[in-house]
Amino acid sequence: MTTICVDVMGGDREPQVVLDGIAAALEADADLSVLVAGPQDVVVPFCAHHGRARALVCTEAIAMDEHPAEAIRAKKDSTIVRGCAAVRAGEADGLFSAGSTGAIFAAATLGIGRIRGIKRPAIASALPGASGRQTVMLDLGANADVRPDVIVQFAQMGRAYAHVVLGVDSPRVALLSNGTEETKGSELALSYRRALDEADPDHAWFAGNAEGVDLLAGTHDVIVTDGFTGNVALKSLEGTAKYLLREIRRLTSESKRAAMGALMLKPVLKEVARGLSGDELGGAVLLGLKAPVLIGHGDTSVDAVKNGTIATAVAVRGGLVDKVAQAITRGID
């Protein structure tokens, strides 16, 4: 039995959405049990009516816009802080929350702790791509400043994640840069390039440079960058998706014919939006910690909670933490 702690107060949605997601996950996965973190009146009745669900009663919740470090210091009885403590104590094997990424990152780094030898944990996500091939991208914003030796660790952590969760054999890693030629890059990106070339002189797993246009092309297993560049790139993707869907909506409203077309195309547009929302992927993952921690979008859904909870269990069962630990000492092959 794999036990995942799920935060009922994470995200902008009603706790009921998360509860429905947990119920769906329990139904889909008979080897799953859930430690349900939230207020007494929400989680106790739910657990009374569901097998393999246990309540973790918390009196506080951290809002999406609170300052991460201050919030986790002030709210010791919040679902995020208590969830991390439960994982540390062995009451759960992993954590899923759709709450504030910053707060979860801070609470998990402090409360669950880093794997020995990991210099900096990172935030990763599996981006959708052409022909259904996903690309693991990291760091998405945990570390604005990253040293070259840390980028090499990020590369290895990304490979471990692609291997365990996406099932890719011998994943290859590219460095995000402003051109594919090896001479391209800022001084910082060139220092990353040198470190990766040194770590893998034969390019057994280092695939050279990638560009922003490759992020959703499905052409790379892993794309690595620092948290500043990763955050800018990820938010550029999100902004473009929003822009395009908004423009389609606006232009559609101007023509009856287009409006009818849009109506017929609605399932397609919805599926495209879902592909980018992370709902199917369960969101972002923290790599480098002693247990798997997955973060869903704040604007979560029943499916997102279900898939996120199961993906956390898959990461536990696949030995993600051991693989990350191995990867940074001797590579994953």
Add this chain to the structure above:
Amino acid sequence: MTTICVDVMGGDREPQVVLDGIAAALEADADLSVLVAGPQDVVVPFCAHHGRARALVCTEAIAMDEHPAEAIRAKKDSTIVRGCAAVRAGEADGLFSAGSTGAIFAAATLGIGRIRGIKRPAIASALPGASGRQTVMLDLGANADVRPDVIVQFAQMGRAYAHVVLGVDSPRVALLSNGTEETKGSELALSYRRALDEADPDHAWFAGNAEGVDLLAGTHDVIVTDGFTGNVALKSLEGTAKYLLREIRRLTSESKRAAMGALMLKPVLKEVARGLSGDELGGAVLLGLKAPVLIGHGDTSVDAVKNGTIATAVAVRGGLVDKVAQAITRGID
């Protein structure tokens, strides 16, 4: 009469596309004359049949994938090198080419020269946004490494462009970062932030930080960053647009109903794609040079050439170069 040199060999399309674009521009703008740069058999017959068109016969062309610095050194009789020389000699007031951005940037910096006081020219583009409001973004890749004092010049050049070409009064500038709070940023981004705060302590025109999600939101007049980050962000936008349109096409092919919807929505999807392609905007602009130089997309169209040629003339008539020169010495207001 404003004379713009247009490169017939720029881009991946047939010269005929460019010729048709020039003809359309000449028809639309009675105060425009064009110096048509290209091979004799292409440009001479065209100019014989069009008033206000003069031939600049060149025997060479620089391909999109040639190394910029090497190509401009080796191909002295290429349309790009000769076009820049014609601008320097006063035979044309500005240049429009859909050729290699790197080659045009290198040839123009060398051949046309920087405005006195400009430390580094930059590549800017007007991105589409919500409610038709455009956002000028720079640097898009000319300078991978940028010092804080140069970022302040970029900000002023971006303001001059927004003022002259987009008609924005007192444009405001935001700094691209990984969060809107002033404490957010890599060490480098924070050094940019300090320089901008110092240049405009009252925030008369400096609007603080912007995020990747703001690039297409139409919420800022100008967003400034270094060429490394700008290139990654721009290519992330392009990649996302490609991904979404490809996904819509793929999912559409799986359902008859969706296919019919897509057919009815086709004009809308085309308009959305055009909005991002730069066709309406005429592409990117080089700022900091002694004459306006505009760069169209390699995959150009008749409309793109027409609009790009006219936009170059608008930049000449609006005194873009003088405005940029003023902006970096005493601001544009």
